Amino acid sequence: xxxxxxxxxxxxxxxxxxxxxxxxxxxxxxxxxxxxxxxxxxxxxxxxxxxxxxxxxxxxxxxxx
Numbered sequence: 001x002x003x004x005x006x007x008x009x010x011x012x013x014x015x016x017x018x019x020x021x022x023x024x025x026x027x028x029x030x031x032x033x034x035x036x037x038x039x040x041x042x043x044x045x046x047x048x049x050x051x052x053x054x055x056x057x058x059x060x061x062x063x064x065x
Contacts (some may be wrong), residue, residue: 004039011036016064030060037063 012033019029041057048055
């Protein structure tokens with residue numbers, strides 16, 4: 001797994017855990033996850049363009065199920 005992808009996954013998992021434990025609110029989790037989700041979506045767009053495919057974008061709701 002690419003280093004950046006692994007870091008993104010760790011950040012999202014930490015935010016999920018904080019949300020589950022009640023350390024942060026839903027809105028705070030959404031704000032914290034926004035830059036990570038943008039990075040993931042940008043990479044998806046880049047790869048989709050490279051392989052002439054439609055990008056599979058993620059949202060906050062789908063990431064935190």
